[in-house]
Amino acid sequence: MMEHFVLPNSGHVRDAESNKLGMWLFLFTELLLFGGLFIVYLVYRALNPDAFLLASFELSIPMGTINTVVLLTSSMTIAMSITALQKGKKELALYLMMATVAAALIFMVIKFFEWNAKIHHGLFPGMETYSSLPAGESLFFFLYFFMTGLHALHVIIGAIFIAVVIAKVGSDKVTGERISLLENSGLYWHLVDVIWIYLFPLFYLIH
Amino acid sequence: MSDTSNNYVNFFQAKKGIKSWIFTLDHKRIALLYLYAVMSFFLVGVLLGLLMRLELIAPGETIMKATMYNQTFTLHGVIMIFLFIIPSVPAIFGNFFLPIMIGTDDVAFPRLNLLSWWLYIAGATLALLTLVVGEGPADTGWTFYAPYSVQTGTNVTMAVMAAFILGFSSILTGLNFIVTIHRLRTPKMKWFNMPLFTWALYATSWIQLLATPVIGITLLMIVAERVFGVGLFDPAIGGDPILYQHLFWIYSHPAVYIMILPAMGIISEIIPTAAHRTIFGYKAIAISSLAIAFVGYFVWGHHMFTSGMSGPARIIFSILTFLVAIPSAIKVFNWTATLYKGSIEINTPLLYTLAFIFQFSVGGLTGLVVGALAADVHIHDTYFVVGHFHYVMFGGTGFAMFGALHYWFPKIWGKMYNTLVAKVGFTILFIGFNVLYFPMFVLGLLGMPRRYYDYLPEFTLWNQVSTVGSWILATGLIIVIINLINAYRKGAKAPVNPWGGVTLEWQVKSPPPLHNFDRMPIVSEDGPYDFSEEYKQKIKQA
Amino acid sequence: MKENEIQHITSFREHFSTYVSLVILTIMTVAVSVFGADLLSLTVLTAMAIATTKAVVVGYYFMHLKYDPMIYRLLVGIVMLLFVVFMILTIFDYVFR
Numbered sequence: 001m002m003e004h005f006v007l008p009n010s011g012h013v014r015d016a017e018s019n020k021l022g023m024w025l026f027l028f029t030e031l032l033l034f035g036g037l038f039i040v041y042l043v044y045r046a047l048n049p050d051a052f053l054l055a056s057f058e059l060s061i062p063m064g065t066i067n068t069v070v071l072l073t074s075s076m077t078i079a080m081s082i083t084a085l086q087k088g089k090k091e092l093a094l095y096l097m098m099a100t101v102a103a104a105l106i107f108m109v110i111k112f113f114e115w116n117a118k119i120h121h122g123l124f125p126g127m128e129t130y131s132s133l134p135a136g137e138s139l140f141f142f143l144y145f146f147m148t149g150l151h152a153l154h155v156i157i158g159a160i161f162i163a164v165v166i167a168k169v170g171s172d173k174v175t176g177e178r179i180s181l182l183e184n185s186g187l188y189w190h191l192v193d194v195i196w197i198y199l200f201p202l203f204y205l206i207h
Numbered sequence: 208m209s210d211t212s213n214n215y216v217n218f219f220q221a222k223k224g225i226k227s228w229i230f231t232l233d234h235k236r237i238a239l240l241y242l243y244a245v246m247s248f249f250l251v252g253v254l255l256g257l258l259m260r261l262e263l264i265a266p267g268e269t270i271m272k273a274t275m276y277n278q279t280f281t282l283h284g285v286i287m288i289f290l291f292i293i294p295s296v297p298a299i300f301g302n303f304f305l306p307i308m309i310g311t312d313d314v315a316f317p318r319l320n321l322l323s324w325w326l327y328i329a330g331a332t333l334a335l336l337t338l339v340v341g342e343g344p345a346d347t348g349w350t351f352y353a354p355y356s357v358q359t360g361t362n363v364t365m366a367v368m369a370a371f372i373l374g375f376s377s378i379l380t381g382l383n384f385i386v387t388i389h390r391l392r393t394p395k396m397k398w399f400n401m402p403l404f405t406w407a408l409y410a411t412s413w414i415q416l417l418a419t420p421v422i423g424i425t426l427l428m429i430v431a432e433r434v435f436g437v438g439l440f441d442p443a444i445g446g447d448p449i450l451y452q453h454l455f456w457i458y459s460h461p462a463v464y465i466m467i468l469p470a471m472g473i474i475s476e477i478i479p480t481a482a483h484r485t486i487f488g489y490k491a492i493a494i495s496s497l498a499i500a501f502v503g504y505f506v507w508g509h510h511m512f513t514s515g516m517s518g519p520a521r522i523i524f525s526i527l528t529f530l531v532a533i534p535s536a537i538k539v540f541n542w543t544a545t546l547y548k549g550s551i552e553i554n555t556p557l558l559y560t561l562a563f564i565f566q567f568s569v570g571g572l573t574g575l576v577v578g579a580l581a582a583d584v585h586i587h588d589t590y591f592v593v594g595h596f597h598y599v600m601f602g603g604t605g606f607a608m609f610g611a612l613h614y615w616f617p618k619i620w621g622k623m624y625n626t627l628v629a630k631v632g633f634t635i636l637f638i639g640f641n642v643l644y645f646p647m648f649v650l651g652l653l654g655m656p657r658r659y660y661d662y663l664p665e666f667t668l669w670n671q672v673s674t675v676g677s678w679i680l681a682t683g684l685i686i687v688i689i690n691l692i693n694a695y696r697k698g699a700k701a702p703v704n705p706w707g708g709v710t711l712e713w714q715v716k717s718p719p720p721l722h723n724f725d726r727m728p729i730v731s732e733d734g735p736y737d738f739s740e741e742y743k744q745k746i747k748q749a
Numbered sequence: 750m751k752e753n754e755i756q757h758i759t760s761f762r763e764h765f766s767t768y769v770s771l772v773i774l775t776i777m778t779v780a781v782s783v784f785g786a787d788l789l790s791l792t793v794l795t796a797m798a799i800a801t802t803k804a805v806v807v808g809y810y811f812m813h814l815k816y817d818p819m820i821y822r823l824l825v826g827i828v829m830l831l832f833v834v835f836m837i838l839t840i841f842d843y844v845f846r
Contacts (some may be wrong), residue, residue, distance in 0.1 A: 005725050009391050011234075011306065011313030018315045018390045024821060025382045028828045029420045035832050036424035036454055039839055040439075043453075046843055050446040061779065076768040079759070079811045086758045125435040136445035142437050144752050146428075179756075183813075190812045197803045201796035205782035288784075417831060453839050503840060504831060517845035523838070 016180040023184040027191045030154070034195055037147050041202060044139045051136025056206040058123065059144070060114065064204035067110050068196065074103030075193045078162065078186045086176045090169065097166050097182075100189065104159035111152055115145075144203055151199060154192045161185045215725070217621070217718040218544040221340075235719060238303035240324050241294060246688075248331060253684065254428035255283040257348035260643070260677040263670050266662055268367055272461050276660035277346035278361065280337075284349030285366060289373045290331050292604055293462065295644040296469035297415075298327070298380055303406045303619065305384060307712045307719065308402045310393025310728035315386040337362040337369070348658060350459070353440040353451040357432040364433050367426045374419045377465070383417030384408055388508060393711075395730040402710045402735040406493040407472025410500040414461045414468075422458035425451070450516050456507035464503040466600060467567075470498055470607035471538055474560050477614050478542050480708040481557040482549025485736040488541035495534035502531050506625070509578050513587045521580055528578035535571055539564060554706060555629040557653075559610030562637050566602025574647065577597030588658070590650025597644045609636075609687065616691065621717040624694030632686035639680030644674040710735055714746060757816040767810040774803050 045052045081096035122129030123141050130138055165185045168174040174181050218235045221227075228236055259279055262269050271279065302320065306313055314320050337344040345366040347356045356363050365396070388409050392401070401409075428451075432439050440448045479486040486492065508516060508524030516524075542564060573595040577583050586592065617623050646669040655666045662670065704713040711728045712719075729746055731737035778799040785792055809815045814822055 009311050011391055018386050021492050022386045029378055033420040036421045043450050065779050072771045075811050076764055079764050125437045138444050190807050192805045194807050198800050201800050207782045516842050519845040521841035
């Protein structure tokens with residue numbers, strides 16, 4: 001039998017542009033996933049403006065600010081790692097990616113202490129203090145835990161994603177010419193950052 | 208293409224064994240996996256519907272109690288919406304024909320495509336497990352409205368998780384199709400050279416992609432509510448139950464366009480082929496698909512006219528609702544204009560198409576009645592609404608799906624069904640459908656509320672007519688399905704192009720080879736519905 | 750299909766200046782919140798305006814939208830517009846209750 005005819009536009013050929021478009025479309029779904037929560041936040045804050053203000057005083061602005069800067073830094077390092085790999089500096093790229101994962105860890109540790117403090121005060125949904133909170137404030141804390149929790153889950157997924165790419169760059173499966181996996185992990189990571197950019201003022205900076 | 212000998216390997220023969228199916232990356236096999244699964248669930252849903260109609264044959268308790276009736280219509284809704292209509296046309300015919308119609312050999316992400324099917328199976332299993340696990344299937348209606356959905360003891364959490372997973376499957380299919388259409392069109396195929404089915408799938412995919420995540424997060428909120436008992440939608444702590452309805456319908460209204468748009472795409476394929484002439488208003492139909500998808504995002508509030516939403520919001524949503532009628536009507540007028548003075552061949556697919564146009568028009572126009580604020584206040588939550596959406600969903604999408612099955616059957620399996628039996632089956636199905644659902648409009652106007660296992664004695668007559676209709680419909684379905692199974696088992700060999708279609712799928716052999724095309728597909732520069740002799744000559748010469 | 754398309758390589762310098770501007774914007778938004786309490790409801794608007802600016806900067810430079818084909822910016826724009834309309838239509842109900 002002859003080799004079968006292969007179309008120039010075959011779906012079985014690696015296509016970096018398809019991967020990138022696919023990743024962007026996936027990011028849109030992530031945005032709208034959080035979007036639903038932002039709508040809940042918007043409505044409940046409009047209905048309970050004072051309660052949201054009072055409740056937000058429980059959150060620590062310094063901690064939130066530090067975490068914002070941590071995530072921004074990690075966004076820069078992952079973006080730089082792409083530049084490094086494209087310029088053929090594999091080792092530098094690896095260090096920059098590891099720095100990104102390290103930043104993710106720092107973010108999670110700070111988040112852990114913040115959550116821990118709230119849980120200590122019994123502010124987690126279902127706990128005693130939480131149940132006796134005045135109307136509206138409990139909604140604030142529910143949304144706080146739900147939204148930052150979902151965001152933290154994305155931080156973890158993003159860090160694992162980047163860790164996988166680190167291994168692939170190490171074994172030269174991802175290179176300057178075949179970089180789309182690294183680019184996609186970067187896009188995902190930036191999305192995690194963008195969502196935090198909104199979460200930060202909405203929860204920490206109500207004044 | 209006169210070559211009808213068997214000297215090629217079609218996609219059925221390429222590999223054998225169960226593993227070559229359930230782990231296949233071939234879009235055609237995945238399409239058939241969907242077909243078998245979706246049709247099975249469709250039959251389960253039909254069975255539940257028949258049971259409901261049987262309960263309603265007489266006032267009072269006939270064959271089931273109130274709770275069981277509530278669970279039956281919930282499961283009927285969940286199965287028909289999430290397991291049948293949403294995946295029906297895109298996942299079956301989209302998967303099979305989208306790559307062929309744009310002249311490529313697969314979707315952009317074949318592995319993701321397989322994952323979508325597995326997610327579908329996982330979600331379906333979870334939905335069916337609610338039958339046997341815990342306190343029985345959910346009794347909330349497929350809408351899972353708060354606060355009842357967070358209070359009832361039935362298996363809401365599991366049903367909601369099933370819907371969540373099925374949503375994921377739907378998102379991934381949509382994502383795959385968008386990238387496929389953007390990146391894998393055959394080099395000569397410009398955007399406005401794409402068949403209209405492709406356009407419809409493109410618009411649908413965008414809805415799947417951008418609306419489904421909202422229901423995903425909403426359903427997760429229901430789960431969180433049930434686990435932590437927060438009272439997220441409880442007014443006592445500053446919440447609002449209507450907010451749940453907003454979030455639910457932000458997805459679920461666009462979702463009805465996920466259900467109808469691909470069906471409209473099928474109609475736009477069958478009509479030019481049956482009329483043997485190019486479609487009237489190609490660009491208008493293509494763009495109206497996008498317009499329906501876009502406007503469809505902004506009309507969700509018309510499901511909530513009687514829920515306590517503010518007056519100005521209701522007026523805005525009512526006005527926006529009327530806007531959707533415009534692109535829908537553009538399509539209907541263009542289809543009829545295509546038939547006008549065409550050399551029409553009345554084949555089975557065309558019969559389904561004509562039934563679609565009739566039933567969709569009835570469903571669409573009654574949709575304007577329920578979309579009108581003042582009228583809706585009276586008929587909201589009555590059988591009028593049930594009649595309306597069954598005319599659109601079943602009379603529209605369901606019939607289009609069966610039309611597609613009859614249209615592409617010879618291409619998929621390379622065999623032909625008995626056309627006489629097919630036409631008889633269609634006729635019985637058509638009569639049964641209208642006898643089943645038309646009385647619901649009357650009942651609704653008389654004031655019979657939906658979702659009750661019981662009714663006042665004065666509604667008996669029309670309910671009995673409707674139940675008899677359900678038996679006629681079931682008879683028609685059985686004839687249609689048995690006819691197709693017979694054709695699959697021992698049908699005569701079908702020609703490559705039995706209807707004289709000109710889109711690219713009629714250029715490949717039947718059943719298609721594993722890689723679809725043995726040579727470059729020939730695309731006409733005069734659009735996808737070029738019935739000119741020159742174009743036919745070109746194809747013959749190749 | 751087009752594996753060898755010429756890629757634009759963003760310089761380290763550009764990434765660093767992007768980062769610096771993002772940090773400055775973060776400091777601004779904290780400052781407005783902590784010291785500008787008398788601006789009342791304006792603070793929410795300022796915070797959202799700054800957050801959106803930051804998001805655009807991240808998208809434009811870090812996510813490479815500036816150098817990508819037009820279609821990406823178009824799609825992002827449409828999705829954002831869609832979401833904003835969702836919010837407006839929803840809040841419309843509550844404003845008039």
